[in-house]
Amino acid sequence: MPHSSQLYQHVPETHWPIVYSPRYNITFMGLEKLHPFDAGKWGKVINFLKEENLLSDGMLVEAREASEEDLLVVHTRRYLNELKVKKEVPFGQARWHTPVIPATWEAEAGGTQVGEQPHLRSRARGGDPAAGGARSILWSFAVATITEIPPVIFLPNFLVQRKVLRPLRIQTGGTIMAGKLAVERGWAINVGGGFHHCSSDRGGGFCAYADITLAIKFLFERVDGVSKATIIDLDAHQGNGHERDFMDDKRVYIMDVYNRHIYPGDRFAKQAIRRKVELDWGTEDEEYLHKVERNMEKALQEHSPDVVIYNAGTDVLEGDRLGGLAISPEGIVKRDELVFRVVRSRQIPILMVTSGGYQKRTARIIADSILNLRHLDLIGPQSPSISTQSSDTPLLSPSVS
Numbered sequence: 289m290p291h292s293s294q295l296y297q298h299v300p301e302t303h304w305p306i307v308y309s310p311r312y313n314i315t316f317m318g319l320e321k322l323h324p325f326d327a328g329k330w331g332k333v334i335n336f337l338k339e340e341n342l343l344s345d346g347m348l349v350e351a352r353e354a355s356e357e358d359l360l361v362v363h364t365r366r367y368l369n370e371l372k373v374k375k376e377v378p379f380g381q382a383r384w385h386t387p388v389i390p391a392t393w394e395a396e397a398g399g400t401q402v403g404e405q406p407h408l409r410s411r412a413r414g415g416d417p418a419a420g421g422a423r424s425i426l427w428s429f430a431v432a433t434i435t436e437i438p439p440v441i442f443l444p445n446f447l448v449q450r451k452v453l454r455p456l457r458i459q460t461g462g463t464i465m466a467g468k469l470a471v472e473r474g475w476a477i478n479v480g481g482g483f484h485h486c487s488s489d490r491g492g493g494f495c496a497y498a499d500i501t502l503a504i505k506f507l508f509e510r511v512d513g514v515s516k517a518t519i520i521d522l523d524a525h526q527g528n529g530h531e532r533d534f535m536d537d538k539r540v541y542i543m544d545v546y547n548r549h550i551y552p553g554d555r556f557a558k559q560a561i562r563r564k565v566e567l568d569w570g571t572e573d574e575e576y577l578h579k580v581e582r583n584m585e586k587a588l589q590e591h592s593p594d595v596v597i598y599n600a601g602t603d604v605l606e607g608d609r610l611g612g613l614a615i616s617p618e619g620i621v622k623r624d625e626l627v628f629r630v631v632r633s634r635q636i637p638i639l640m641v642t643s644g645g646y647q648k649r650t651a652r653i654i655a656d657s658i659l660n661l662r663h664l665d666l667i668g669p670q671s672p673s674i675s676t677q678s679s680d681t682p683l684l685s686p687s688v689s
Contacts, residue, residue: 290509291357295464299349304669305469305476306343306658307462308334309351312480314455329651330459330480330642336655342662349469351462351478353454354497358464361509362501362533367489370430371453371496372445434491453496456483460499463641467503470639471511471595475632475667477658482599482643484527485552493525493551494644500597501533503639504540507595515539518593520584520627521546523601523643524611528554535560541591545580547571547612563587569612573619576604580623584630596631596638600624602645602653610646617653624657628666 299305314327326332337343359368431448432441440448459480470476483495491497500519507514519534521527521544531554534540541562548566558564563586565579602620603611615623624640631638642654661667 291361293355293358293506294352295354295358295461296468296506296510299465299469299472301669302347303349304343304347304667305349305466305473306347306479307349307351307466307469307476308479309458309462311353311458312351312455312462314452326646326648326650329645329654332651333479333642333654333658336652337658340655340659342659349465351458351465351480353458354461354464354499354502358461358502359457359497361505362488362498364489367491371434371491372449430491431496434486434496435494456496459483460497460502463499463503463639464506466639466641467507467595467597468511470637471507471514473637474635475628475638475640477640477642477667479642479654482523482601482641483529484521484523484599484643485525485529487529487532492529495529498529498533500527500530500599500641503597504534504595508539514594516591516593517541517595517597518543518587518591519597519599520587520631521599521601522580522604522623522627523599524603524608524613525550525601525644526552526554526557527599528552528557531557531560541587541593543583543587545576545583550610550612562591567613570614572614573616573622576613576615577619577622577626581626581630584627588630588634588636593636596636598627598631598638598640599643600627600640600654600657601643602647602650603643605645605647605650605653608646611644617649617656620653621657621660625660625664625666628661629664632666 308330310331312330334348356368429441431452435452440452459478460483462478463481466476466478481499483497483499485491485493486495486498488498488501504517507517516539518541519527519530521530521542524547526546527542527544531542531544534542535557542560543563543565544561545565546567547569549569563583565583567576567579604613604615605611605620606614606616628638645654658667
């Protein structure tokens with residue numbers, strides 16, 4: 289019997305299935321600026337949509353914080369406890385997604401069994417652990433590693449919980465809520481979420497909670513008629529978190545399109561990908577959109593899901609130094625249109641989460657994409673079923689291989 293949760297409550301029809309809370313945004317004495325991720329982008333997206341008169345506060349669904357009991361649907365208690373305590377560890381034994389680390393640290397060649405992430409260690413003042421020069425520090429090790437903001441290690445954990453982890457728990461609750469709304473309304477968007485590097489027992493890459501896994505598990509447990517799901521992950525990075533969680537679960541089909549050369553390079557997790565599209569540095573619009581469309585059509589033919597979770601990362605944008613791809617703003621808008629058109633033409637509910645995106649202009653692009661979806665009636669208060677032939681850009685011929 290599923291536990292009692294505040295996340296699956298009735299939402300009036302006057303609210304659009306767009307989930308957000310001002311508490312998504314992370315502000316913590318300026319420390320959030322040490323990570324290239326725009327920790328306030330979610331509020332900027334909403335402000336842009338309000339400026340364009342697409343919606344008002346009264347039309348939004350207010351996200352609720354995922355409780356510990358909610359999180360335990362997927363996460364191990366041990367992992368959740370690790371987020372709450374300080375831990376004594378050798379200095380330099382953190383693994384990071386981004387280059388936001390002291391200049392005296394450098395990435396070594398190779399990887400690790402978990403995530404294949406570069407091993408970073410201090411080279412200053414004899415800080416090589418192998419040489420016996422390592423120092424131990426009592427720090428919020430798990431949170432500092434996950435958020436990739438090194439100064440977090442020195443902060444009291446109650447502040448870390450309130451200022452960093454709580455916004456991520458609220459976004460996680462938003463994704464779970466949006467899953468139910470997607471099934472009820474045909475579509476839903478969580479303006480946050482998409483923490484695809486987090487699995488049941490480990491986080492990383494600014495992902496502390498496995499919101500995608502949680503949304504699917506909640507649907508499987510609580511919503512009649514939902515027993516199969518497809519994840520379409522179009523963030524520039526491999527979604528190794530949900531891949532590890534659904535490694536042996538045939539109910540969940542994963543399509544992942546990512547830059548093959550960047551974090552996390554998780555070879556173990558790749559075994560869970562049913563349709564894998566690995567891209568090279570600098571991939572541009574034409575090749576990218578062609579591969580997304582062709583493979584998405586095949587994915588939906590191979591596995592007929594009851595719901596699609598679309599991880600719509602904007603770190604594919606040209607100039608994103610972590611994504612390493614070269615997709616234009618127009619290409620991202622077209623990509624999202626393509627995904628919604630193909631999925632909705634099959635009358636499959638779709639949940640979109642915004643995931644990664646490391647430039648200041650990504651908020652504007654996300655807003656423009658949502659505006660385009662509304663302009664095309666792919667979303668709206670009573671969005672009809674969409675014909676694949678109604679786009680001004682024809683879909684690929686079934687003969688394309």
